Amino acid sequence: MTTISIVTPSYNQGEYLENTIRSVISQKGEFYIDYVIMDGGSTDNSVDIIRKYDEQLKNGIWECRCLGITLRWVSEKDRGQTHAINKGFQIAYGEIVSYINSDDMFFDDAFSKVAKHFHNNPQVDLLFGDGDVINENGEIQWEWLSRPYDLKLLKSYHFLWNDFTNYIMQQATFWRRSVFDRIGLMDETFHYGMDIEYWLRVGEAGLKAVHIPIKLGKFRMITGTKSLSSPTVFWPDSLELFRRYNGASNMAPFFKYYFYNEGLNTKFDIDLMKQRGESMFNRWDSLSKKELLILQEKALKGFNGACLMLAHEAYIQGDTKKANEIFRVAVSQKIWHIIHYNSLYYFICRVIGKNWSGVIRKVSQKIIHLYRMKRYLYRYLEKK
Helix, strand or coil: CEEEEEEEECCCHHHHHHHHHHHHHHHCCCCCCEEEEECCCCCCCHHHHHHHHHHHHEEEEEEEECCCEEEEECCCCCCCCCHHHHHHHHHHHEEEEEEEEEEEEEEECCHHHHHHHHHHCCCEEEEEEEEEECCCCEEEEECCCCCCCCCCHHHHCCCCCCHHHHCHHHHEEEEEHHHHHCCCCCCCCCCCHHHHHHHHHHHHHHCCCCEEEEEEEEECCCCCCHHHCCCCHHHHHHHHHHHHCCCHHHHHHHHHHHHHHHHHHHCHHHHHHHHHHHHHHHHHCCCCCCHHHHHHHHHHHHHHHHHHHHHHHHCCCHHHHHHHCCCHHHHHHHHHHHHCCHHHHHHHHHHHHHHHHHHHHHHHHHHHHHHHHHHHHHHHHHCC
16 A cells, blocks of 8 residues: 655744644545654744644544554754755655645645555656645635646746746645655755755656646745745745756846846845845855856846846836936946847837836736736636
8 A cells, every 4th residue: 555755844833733734644545644744943832733643643542544644753953944854755655755844734635636646647756736825824815726847937937927937836746755766855955946946856857747637735825934035035046946957058037037026126226236146156156167157147147137127117116317327237238238129118118208108018017917827827717
């Protein structure tokens, strides 16, 4: 019979941890559950909660709805979330594995559906489903409807699809233990993007990743947690992903959108944009001098491209002085930027004025939204 191993990294989230644990040990079906909780030395009531369910399982108080449940746990300091997940995976023994954070949950029948799909499709290495995004109170905020695995899209970024590049829901993703033998554990150098880095590694290794249109997980969005701590918090990890899987010579577009988002986040503070951009390179100290020079060149190109975009944005928002300042910064770097298509768009907007520019903006945004829905978010249209 199949054994499903689940790892939960935990640290001071006792408010939600009990729901997470129950969503694992309440699963019903013809399988065994190997549950590993790696607590990072919580100082709230997390350990008491873990111990409560450990005792209930050991004493037969908990009503087991599957073939059997083994719960193992530790509470000790670790090097962060990814390290905790990897420690759990190293002692997990199930043929199917996954991890669920201490504020997220599985749907009640997730494991039985996952086990059945893996059994019926031996060629599948990793599968991911759909789910719900919920708030602090467990109320549904929106549905997460994914789509077939697409490596090219997963490692890209563009204004036409940047809202959903990472379309794989981690809480709804499971894979065979044999995947570890092929590509190893998660990369601990990633603080935010360890999941998408793993999905990319799966595709680069030629493993078979499959989407099933079934709700398997619930992702809890909580104010103050990593996911919502800053609009640009994911970018350091994202830039490393783009470099690793696209190459340094192809980094200019990624730098452009990074600086553009930083510009919006800093309210068009060019100096702060530069400082934050320079800090990105601390991560790349060990790269060769040649690659660093390429990255610096692409970063400058991306910065100038972002300034052209931000000049238009500042103008639309009514700050003509800031718009002119940002535009001059871009053009001063390379004079030919004055004939760049973003410059021409900026000039046209200045000629026709803010009102008409606003109309053009609304129309273009509507067209982009329609394209996104038709090309990438088609499953949401199918639900209507």
